[in-house]
Amino acid sequence: NAGVTQTPKFRILKIGQSMTLQCTQDMNHNYMYWYRQDPGMGLKLIYYSVGAGITDKGEVPNGYNVSRSTTEDFPLRLELAAPSQTSVYFCASSSLGGTYNEQFFGPGTRLTVL
Amino acid sequence: AQSVTQLGSHVSVSEGALVLLRCNYSSSVPPYLFWYVQYPNQGLQLLLKYTSAATLVKGINGFEAEFKKSETSFHLTKPSAHMSDAAEYFCAVQTGTASKLTFGTGTRLQVTL
Numbered sequence: 001n002a003g004v005t006q007t008p009k010f011r012i013l014k015i016g017q018s019m020t021l022q023c024t025q026d027m028n029h030n031y032m033y034w035y036r037q038d039p040g041m042g043l044k045l046i047y048y049s050v051g052a053g054i055t056d057k058g059e060v061p062n063g064y065n066v067s068r069s070t071t072e073d074f075p076l077r078l079e080l081a082a083p084s085q086t087s088v089y090f091c092a093s094s095s096l097g098g099t100y101n102e103q104f105f106g107p108g109t110r111l112t113v114l
Numbered sequence: 115a116q117s118v119t120q121l122g123s124h125v126s127v128s129e130g131a132l133v134l135l136r137c138n139y140s141s142s143v144p145p146y147l148f149w150y151v152q153y154p155n156q157g158l159q160l161l162l163k164y165t166s167a168a169t170l171v172k173g174i175n176g177f178e179a180e181f182k183k184s185e186t187s188f189h190l191t192k193p194s195a196h197m198s199d200a201a202e203y204f205c206a207v208q209t210g211t212a213s214k215l216t217f218g219t220g221t222r223l224q225v226t227l
Binding site for chain 1: 123148155156157158159163204211212215216217218219220
Protein backbone atom coordinates (compact mmCIF):
# COMPACT_ATOMS: atom_id res chain seq x y z
CA ASN A 1 0.00 0.00 0.00
CA ALA A 2 1.23 3.47 -0.88
CA GLY A 3 -0.94 5.00 1.87
CA VAL A 4 -1.73 8.68 1.27
CA THR A 5 -0.06 10.29 -1.72
CA GLN A 6 0.00 13.99 -2.60
CA THR A 7 1.03 15.82 -5.74
CA PRO A 8 2.82 18.05 -6.43
CA LYS A 9 5.51 18.18 -3.72
CA PHE A 10 6.33 21.81 -4.43
CA ARG A 11 4.63 24.60 -6.34
CA ILE A 12 5.12 28.31 -6.84
CA LEU A 13 2.06 30.30 -7.88
CA LYS A 14 1.56 33.91 -8.83
CA ILE A 15 -1.14 35.92 -7.10
CA GLY A 16 -4.51 35.25 -8.72
CA GLN A 17 -3.56 31.93 -10.29
CA SER A 18 -5.46 28.78 -9.51
CA MET A 19 -4.37 25.22 -8.88
CA THR A 20 -5.51 21.88 -7.56
CA LEU A 21 -3.63 19.92 -4.94
CA GLN A 22 -4.16 16.23 -5.46
CA CYS A 23 -4.63 13.65 -2.70
CA THR A 24 -5.19 9.92 -3.11
CA GLN A 25 -5.40 7.13 -0.55
CA ASP A 26 -5.43 3.39 -1.20
CA MET A 27 -6.59 2.22 2.23
CA ASN A 28 -10.33 2.40 1.46
CA HIS A 29 -10.75 5.02 4.17
CA ASN A 30 -14.04 6.88 4.35
CA TYR A 31 -12.73 9.97 6.12
CA MET A 32 -10.34 12.38 4.45
CA TYR A 33 -8.97 15.74 5.56
CA TRP A 34 -7.01 18.73 4.34
CA TYR A 35 -4.80 20.69 6.72
CA ARG A 36 -2.47 23.61 6.32
CA GLN A 37 0.64 23.98 8.45
CA ASP A 38 2.18 27.36 9.17
CA PRO A 39 5.28 27.92 11.35
CA GLY A 40 4.41 28.06 15.03
CA MET A 41 0.70 27.50 14.33
CA GLY A 42 0.38 23.74 14.22
CA LEU A 43 -2.04 22.24 11.73
CA LYS A 44 -5.37 23.81 10.92
CA LEU A 45 -8.22 21.87 9.32
CA ILE A 46 -9.39 23.33 6.00
CA TYR A 47 -12.01 20.85 4.82
CA TYR A 48 -12.93 17.28 5.51
CA SER A 49 -15.06 14.54 3.98
CA VAL A 50 -16.86 11.59 5.54
CA GLY A 51 -17.40 9.80 2.25
CA ALA A 52 -17.84 10.21 -1.48
CA GLY A 53 -20.10 13.17 -2.22
CA ILE A 54 -19.99 14.55 1.33
CA THR A 55 -17.71 17.40 2.36
CA ASP A 56 -17.74 19.97 5.13
CA LYS A 57 -15.80 23.03 6.23
CA GLY A 58 -13.11 22.93 8.85
CA GLU A 59 -11.57 25.78 10.79
CA VAL A 60 -10.02 27.74 7.89
CA PRO A 61 -11.99 27.07 4.66
CA ASN A 62 -11.94 30.54 3.09
CA GLY A 63 -10.22 30.61 -0.29
CA TYR A 64 -10.44 26.86 -0.84
CA ASN A 65 -12.83 24.36 -2.35
CA VAL A 66 -12.98 20.58 -2.31
CA SER A 67 -14.82 17.75 -3.96
CA ARG A 68 -15.03 14.04 -3.27
CA SER A 69 -16.31 12.05 -6.21
CA THR A 70 -14.58 8.79 -5.24
CA THR A 71 -13.49 7.16 -2.00
CA GLU A 72 -9.84 7.38 -3.04
CA ASP A 73 -9.49 11.01 -4.14
CA PHE A 74 -9.94 14.30 -2.31
CA PRO A 75 -8.56 17.24 -4.32
CA LEU A 76 -8.18 20.72 -2.85
CA ARG A 77 -8.75 23.68 -5.16
CA LEU A 78 -7.34 27.19 -4.79
CA GLU A 79 -9.22 29.51 -7.13
CA LEU A 80 -7.48 32.86 -6.67
CA ALA A 81 -4.16 32.33 -4.96
CA ALA A 82 -3.13 34.89 -2.35
CA PRO A 83 0.15 35.28 -0.43
CA SER A 84 -1.71 34.26 2.75
CA GLN A 85 -2.12 30.80 1.22
CA THR A 86 1.63 30.22 1.27
CA SER A 87 1.86 27.16 3.47
CA VAL A 88 2.50 23.44 3.63
CA TYR A 89 -0.62 21.43 2.89
CA PHE A 90 -1.24 17.97 4.25
CA CYS A 91 -3.89 15.48 3.28
CA ALA A 92 -4.88 12.75 5.73
CA SER A 93 -7.31 9.85 5.87
CA SER A 94 -8.95 7.76 8.55
CA SER A 95 -11.11 4.67 8.63
CA LEU A 96 -14.80 4.66 9.45
CA GLY A 97 -15.93 3.19 12.72
CA GLY A 98 -14.75 3.49 16.28
CA THR A 99 -14.33 6.74 18.10
CA TYR A 100 -10.56 7.26 18.10
CA ASN A 101 -9.22 6.40 14.71
CA GLU A 102 -5.69 7.27 13.71
CA GLN A 103 -5.26 9.70 10.86
CA PHE A 104 -2.68 8.75 8.22
CA PHE A 105 -0.88 11.66 6.62
CA GLY A 106 0.57 12.26 3.19
CA PRO A 107 4.04 13.80 2.70
CA GLY A 108 2.69 17.29 2.06
CA THR A 109 2.71 19.94 -0.67
CA ARG A 110 4.77 23.07 -0.13
CA LEU A 111 3.05 26.00 -1.82
CA THR A 112 4.45 29.48 -2.27
CA VAL A 113 2.33 32.32 -3.62
CA LEU A 114 4.26 35.33 -4.90
CA ALA B 115 -14.67 23.24 22.67
CA GLN B 116 -11.74 20.90 23.03
CA SER B 117 -8.20 22.20 22.69
CA VAL B 118 -4.61 21.40 23.55
CA THR B 119 -1.75 23.63 24.64
CA GLN B 120 1.88 22.71 24.18
CA LEU B 121 4.28 24.51 26.47
CA GLY B 122 7.61 25.30 24.88
CA SER B 123 7.97 25.69 21.13
CA HIS B 124 11.60 24.52 21.32
CA VAL B 125 13.19 21.97 23.64
CA SER B 126 16.86 21.05 23.57
CA VAL B 127 18.30 18.00 25.34
CA SER B 128 21.59 16.18 25.31
CA GLU B 129 21.81 12.74 23.81
CA GLY B 130 20.99 10.22 26.55
CA ALA B 131 19.02 12.73 28.62
CA LEU B 132 15.35 12.55 29.54
CA VAL B 133 12.90 13.97 27.03
CA LEU B 134 9.81 15.71 28.43
CA LEU B 135 7.38 17.45 26.08
CA ARG B 136 4.36 19.05 27.70
CA CYS B 137 0.75 18.99 26.59
CA ASN B 138 -2.30 20.20 28.49
CA TYR B 139 -5.82 19.70 27.24
CA SER B 140 -9.15 21.37 27.70
CA SER B 141 -12.22 19.24 27.25
CA SER B 142 -15.69 19.02 28.72
CA VAL B 143 -15.90 15.33 27.90
CA PRO B 144 -13.38 12.51 28.31
CA PRO B 145 -10.81 13.30 25.65
CA TYR B 146 -9.11 11.13 23.09
CA LEU B 147 -5.53 12.39 22.88
CA PHE B 148 -2.74 11.79 20.40
CA TRP B 149 0.93 12.52 19.95
CA TYR B 150 2.26 12.80 16.40
CA VAL B 151 5.85 13.24 15.24
CA GLN B 152 7.00 15.07 12.11
CA TYR B 153 10.51 14.48 10.82
CA PRO B 154 11.98 17.15 8.55
CA ASN B 155 10.19 17.47 5.22
CA GLN B 156 7.82 14.62 6.00
CA GLY B 157 4.20 14.13 6.97
CA LEU B 158 2.99 13.35 10.47
CA GLN B 159 3.31 9.90 12.01
CA LEU B 160 1.37 8.64 15.02
CA LEU B 161 3.51 8.09 18.12
CA LEU B 162 0.79 7.04 20.54
CA LYS B 163 -2.82 7.62 21.51
CA TYR B 164 -4.88 7.71 24.70
CA THR B 165 -8.31 6.14 24.43
CA SER B 166 -9.15 5.67 28.14
CA ALA B 167 -8.04 2.03 28.30
CA ALA B 168 -4.92 2.82 30.38
CA THR B 169 -3.50 6.05 31.73
CA LEU B 170 0.09 5.19 30.80
CA VAL B 171 0.38 4.76 27.06
CA LYS B 172 3.43 3.32 25.34
CA GLY B 173 4.21 4.28 21.78
CA ILE B 174 6.81 3.73 19.14
CA ASN B 175 10.54 4.49 19.44
CA GLY B 176 10.52 4.24 23.24
CA PHE B 177 8.13 7.13 23.85
CA GLU B 178 5.33 7.05 26.38
CA ALA B 179 2.75 9.45 27.75
CA GLU B 180 0.71 9.54 30.93
CA PHE B 181 -2.86 10.83 31.04
CA LYS B 182 -3.46 12.79 34.26
CA LYS B 183 -7.04 13.93 34.59
CA SER B 184 -6.38 15.95 37.76
CA GLU B 185 -3.75 17.99 35.93
CA THR B 186 -5.45 17.89 32.50
CA SER B 187 -2.12 16.81 31.09
CA PHE B 188 -0.78 14.31 28.60
CA HIS B 189 2.99 14.86 28.65
CA LEU B 190 5.28 12.88 26.34
CA THR B 191 8.46 11.34 27.76
CA LYS B 192 11.40 9.23 26.72
CA PRO B 193 14.04 8.11 29.22
CA SER B 194 17.03 8.55 26.94
CA ALA B 195 17.13 10.82 23.91
CA HIS B 196 18.72 9.74 20.67
CA MET B 197 19.89 11.93 17.83
CA SER B 198 17.23 10.39 15.62
CA ASP B 199 14.51 11.81 17.92
CA ALA B 200 15.14 15.31 16.60
CA ALA B 201 11.81 16.30 15.07
CA GLU B 202 8.67 18.33 15.71
CA TYR B 203 6.09 16.82 18.02
CA PHE B 204 2.39 17.63 18.01
CA CYS B 205 -0.21 16.92 20.64
CA ALA B 206 -3.78 16.62 19.35
CA VAL B 207 -7.27 16.06 20.71
CA GLN B 208 -10.13 14.46 18.86
CA THR B 209 -12.81 17.08 18.25
CA GLY B 210 -16.44 16.50 17.38
CA THR B 211 -17.41 13.96 14.76
CA ALA B 212 -15.60 12.26 11.89
CA SER B 213 -12.44 11.72 13.95
CA LYS B 214 -11.40 15.34 13.42
CA LEU B 215 -8.32 16.50 15.29
CA THR B 216 -7.36 19.81 16.87
CA PHE B 217 -3.60 20.17 17.05
CA GLY B 218 -1.34 22.05 19.40
CA THR B 219 1.24 24.45 18.01
CA GLY B 220 4.03 21.88 18.17
CA THR B 221 7.34 21.49 19.99
CA ARG B 222 10.57 21.21 18.10
CA LEU B 223 12.97 18.82 19.84
CA GLN B 224 16.68 19.33 19.33
CA VAL B 225 19.12 16.63 20.49
CA THR B 226 22.73 17.63 21.00
CA LEU B 227 25.89 15.60 21.53
